[in-house]
Amino acid sequence: xxPAFSVIFFTTSSGAGYxxxxxxxxxxxxxxxxxxxxxxxxxxxxxxxLIVAGLLASTLHxxxxxxxxxxxxxxxxSWLSREGVAAVLTFLPxxxxxxxxxxxxxxxxxxxxxxxxxxxxxxxxxxxxxxxxRSLKPIHQWHNRWTVPNYLALSFATGGLLLDALVQIWxxxxxxxxxxxxxxxxxxxxxxxxxxxxxxxxxxxxxxESATGLGARGKVxxxxxxxxxxxxxxxxxxxxxxxxxxxxLRAIARHSAFHLPFLLTAASLLLTGMPxxxxxxxxxxxxxxxxLVERWLxxxxxxxxxxxxxxxxxx
Amino acid sequence: MTSLTAPLPGSKKLGLVIDLDTCxxxxxxxxxxxxxxxxxxxxxxxDFDPYGANVSGVWFNRIHTFEAGxxxxxxxxxxxKSCLHCETPACVTVCPTGASFKRAEDGxxxxxxxxxxxxxxxxxxxxxxxxxxxADEGVMKKCTLCIDRIYNENLAENERVxxxxxxxPASARxxxxxxxxxxxxxxxxxxxxxxxxxxxxxxAPVNRYLPPRAAKTAVGCTGAKAELDRPADAAVLHPLLRxxxxxxxx
Numbered sequence: 001x002x003p004a005f006s007v008i009f010f011t012t013s014s015g016a017g018y019x020x021x022x023x024x025x026x027x028x029x030x031x032x033x034x035x036x037x038x039x040x041x042x043x044x045x046x047x048x049x050l051i052v053a054g055l056l057a058s059t060l061h062x063x064x065x066x067x068x069x070x071x072x073x074x075x076x077x078s079w080l081s082r083e084g085v086a087a088v089l090t091f092l093p094x095x096x097x098x099x100x101x102x103x104x105x106x107x108x109x110x111x112x113x114x115x116x117x118x119x120x121x122x123x124x125x126x127x128x129x130x131x132x133x134r135s136l137k138p139i140h141q142w143h144n145r146w147t148v149p150n151y152l153a154l155s156f157a158t159g160g161l162l163l164d165a166l167v168q169i170w171x172x173x174x175x176x177x178x179x180x181x182x183x184x185x186x187x188x189x190x191x192x193x194x195x196x197x198x199x200x201x202x203x204x205x206x207x208x209e210s211a212t213g214l215g216a217r218g219k220v221x222x223x224x225x226x227x228x229x230x231x232x233x234x235x236x237x238x239x240x241x242x243x244x245x246x247x248x249l250r251a252i253a254r255h256s257a258f259h260l261p262f263l264l265t266a267a268s269l270l271l272t273g274m275p276x277x278x279x280x281x282x283x284x285x286x287x288x289x290x291x292l293v294e295r296w297l298x299x300x301x302x303x304x305x306x307x308x309x310x311x312x313x314x315x
Numbered sequence: 316m317t318s319l320t321a322p323l324p325g326s327k328k329l330g331l332v333i334d335l336d337t338c339x340x341x342x343x344x345x346x347x348x349x350x351x352x353x354x355x356x357x358x359x360x361x362d363f364d365p366y367g368a369n370v371s372g373v374w375f376n377r378i379h380t381f382e383a384g385x386x387x388x389x390x391x392x393x394x395x396k397s398c399l400h401c402e403t404p405a406c407v408t409v410c411p412t413g414a415s416f417k418r419a420e421d422g423x424x425x426x427x428x429x430x431x432x433x434x435x436x437x438x439x440x441x442x443x444x445x446x447x448x449x450a451d452e453g454v455m456k457k458c459t460l461c462i463d464r465i466y467n468e469n470l471a472e473n474e475r476v477x478x479x480x481x482x483x484p485a486s487a488r489x490x491x492x493x494x495x496x497x498x499x500x501x502x503x504x505x506x507x508x509x510x511x512x513x514x515x516x517x518x519a520p521v522n523r524y525l526p527p528r529a530a531k532t533a534v535g536c537t538g539a540k541a542e543l544d545r546p547a548d549a550a551v552l553h554p555l556l557r558x559x560x561x562x563x564x565x
Contacts, residue, residue: 063452064431064433070412074317074318138442211513217527218384218388219384222381227370231447
């Protein structure tokens with residue numbers, strides 16, 4: 001699948017933003033982050049910025065961005081529509097929670113509950129994003145049980161790293177925030193490992209034989225394409241550039257998204273002051289950069305069944 | 316709405332039956348499809364860099380060619396492919412705007428170009444490659460089963476078939492109601508063992524393909540001599556020798 005930059009940026013940025021929002025709300029309810037209204041500004045502010053930037057980027061790949069509002073109408077059948085509605089609905093509890101905390105200094109009682117509801121909405125939004133991919137049967141590398149857990153884990157991992165960096169910069173970190181980030185990064189690393197293992201050891205039930213229905217005669221080989229040059233289908237579904245470098249890119253993603261953030265976060269737990277804050281910030285930067293590479297691979301390694309009609313021998 | 320509704324009682328399942336035995340791979344169906352549809356319901360079908368090195372464009376029908384089997388039993392099969400107008404098409408249910416829909420009365424899958432946002436998700440959901448994005452107009456396009464021909468009262472009745480069917484010189488393409496077991500196309504499918512593509516996707520395509528017939532491995536007697544007479548030696552001789560032969564034969 002062609003990795004459209006707008007979609008890679010959207011899923012990474014909004015994923016991190018929703019993860020940060022969810023964890024800030026939960027940590028605030030549990031008293032693990034500073035209660036000051038200013039902390040609401042420095043945590044929910046970046047979360048909002050990441051979410052909004054991602055959502056705006058997601059409209060860039062549309063043929064008609066001005067009609068994007070129509071995408072809220074088909075929640076009964078379409079995961080893309082559900083994602084749009086969930087994304088917009090999340091802003092309501094998020095706004096109430098953020099305004100009450102930032103401007104009235106209230107993050108307790110009913111406002112904590114509103115915050116927890118915002119965390120739930122954020123999680124649901126990431127879930128709906130993942131389900132868009134999970135529901136596409138023609139793409140074996142997406143249509144499997146590892147897609148949704150990976151999206152959720154990476155959202156919480158990047159959000160957790162950001163939250164840890166923020167509390168470290170704030171100056172009075174609680175170890176539990178750093179430990180939570182470590183747990184989410186480790187979970188994301190494990191789930192990604194299982195995902196890669198799954199796509200390396202399994203393939204789609206669809207074959208050139210089932211695609212043409214000619215299997216009864218024996219092996220089916222592609223002889224001649226319909227056209228001399230690549231068409232839309234081959235450009236959109238037949239992307240193969242990053243697949244060629246998949247081994248290297250996976251190593252980069254593993255180190256940047258998981259190994260380095262884990263080590264840096266562990267270091268920040270042991271350090272204090274400026275070095276701890278720097279380590280935590282570096283962990284978040286590597287985590288997000290690594291997730292961008294991971295997301296690129298998620299697209300580039302996905303093989304669409306239509307390529308069976310254009311010479312692929314398996315998907 | 317992109318939610319699928321149950322077909323209406325007595326509704327049709329219009330579709331194509333494509334005979335892989337008689338298709339000669341001439342691409343005439345694709346050309347006539349392009350010709351009709353670039354002025355039809357989803358017009359125009361753009362071509363980018365049409366006279367350059369990187370020509371690309373929107374086509375509703377493309378002819379692939381495969382080899383199936385090994386050795387004596389192998390066969391070159393020309394394989395036309397267009398929208399299969401599935402009974403449970405994911406291209407319709409994934410559409411976030413309702414632009415993609417399946418008609419309850421005849422099962423034709425269409426795109427409303429006025430509400431399509433060009434998100435391309437429907438093309439990702441289709442394993443058959445039936446949908447092609449029109450980058451010029453920013454909307455998705457696909458085979459309409461020539462909805463503007465099959466119901467067109469300005470055309471003579473025998474011309475009210477999809478453009479691909481009307482133009483096939485080998486009569487390898489057939490159009491009709493596959494929901495009616497007594498229709499010509501349904502009988503043809505039953506007789507020839509017609510099949511659906513990628514049934515494992517569970518999209519329940521309406522279109523059917525007829526398999527190539529088994530190749531003949533023995534020849535029957537046609538009444539011709541087993542071997543031709545040897546040509547007269549004279550026919551291959553040098554002109555001088557031929558003249559000598561003529562003189563001496565007197």
